[in-house]
Amino acid sequence: MVPRSISVQWITAVSLFFIILYLKVKINYLEESTRTLQNALVQVQKQNNGAREIHKEHESQPDFEDVVVIYNRVPKTGSTSFVGIVYDLCKQNKYHSLHINVTNNMHTLTLLNQVKFVNNITRWDAMKPAFYHGHIAFLNFAKFGVQRAPLYINLLRKPLDRFVSYYYFLRYGDNFRPHLIRKKHGDTKTFDECVELGQPDCDPNNMWLQVPFLCGHEPGCWEVGSQWALAEAKRNLEQHYLLVGVTEELSDFVQILQAILPRFFKGAYHHFTDNSKSHLRQTTQKVDPLPETVEKIKKSQVWQMEMELYVYALNHFHAVKKRIVSATPQEANQHFMYEKIRPK
Secondary structure: OOOHHHHHHHHHHHHHHHHHHHHHHHHHHHHHHHHHHHHHHHHHHHHHHHHHHHHHHHHHOOOOOOOEEEEOOOOOOOHHHHHHHHHHHHHHHOOEEEEOOOHHHOOOOOHHHHHHHHHHHHHOHHHOOEEEEOOOOOOOHHHHOOOOOOEEEEEEOOHHHHHHHHHHHHHHOEOOOOOOOOOOOOOOOOHHHHHHHOOHHHOHHHHOOHHHHHHOOOHHHHOOOOHHHHHHHHHHHHHHEEEEEEHHHHHHHHHHHHHHOHHHHOOHHHHHHHOOOOOOOOEOOOOOOOHHHHHHHHOOHHHHHHHHHHHHHHHHHHHHHHHHOOOOHHHHOOOOOOOOOOOO
16 A cells, blocks of 8 residues: 555646646747747738838839820810910929810811821820810720820800800900901991891800810711710710819819829919919900890700700819818828738
């Protein structure tokens, strides 16, 4: 029989053995967990470094150095005042500004010249970044297989206001080039008198301009009163134009462009509002039409369709302006980031 003292010692030794064994296993487990955690931290650090490298790589690349902006300006919408800003800033902001001049003041190009125009603008790298402007209808570059289309912008004006301004411009010119004799020089009839006499110069069908300018080069765009043309103009405004503003809110148009295209418009808003650039070109003499003349014009289908496009553009512009010019603090601080980048 084993003495009691020896039995207690044996049990104590066995207990110590298992305690030591447990501690060794626990230590090995903790060491393995530590190594796993360290490896995970290393992988996370690598991912973060990789994300930073990607961000740095994008930051190091030129910003919008190959971008092209096209402003297919509608006549008598304040386009001269706006383009004045573009030319004033082109040297400071380091981009090229080019005027598109089509012979005989035509607003559309032949198919052959459309191809040449598209190829020229997209391949003329020495001129990029570039701002093109001219009285030319919208041209869909995707139709010609171009992968990176230009950014289109435009301004629209209340149809009757634009029409009346153009009527008097043809007779009296403007303060931009006061000595230039216009083709209707010497005709002193007011717009009201013209409408009363039913003369061609004030025919409401002549208002058909903003719709075809946004519609494009398709023959149907220039069919006066075409519902298809109106629908196409709206589609193009939504799908192909970066921004369409309105003459009546030109300063907001400039402010939004400065926010979304600083590569071109950095400093534009201050330059426009504080340097007498907001009224660069004004018709020398203009008489507002009488209420009865306005009512007569508003009965025409063309005025109604042109006004429908204007209101459509105005609502769209106000929606954009609300998120930029009149943005809430939450909207103003909006940003985006990239996560879960794969492969590791």
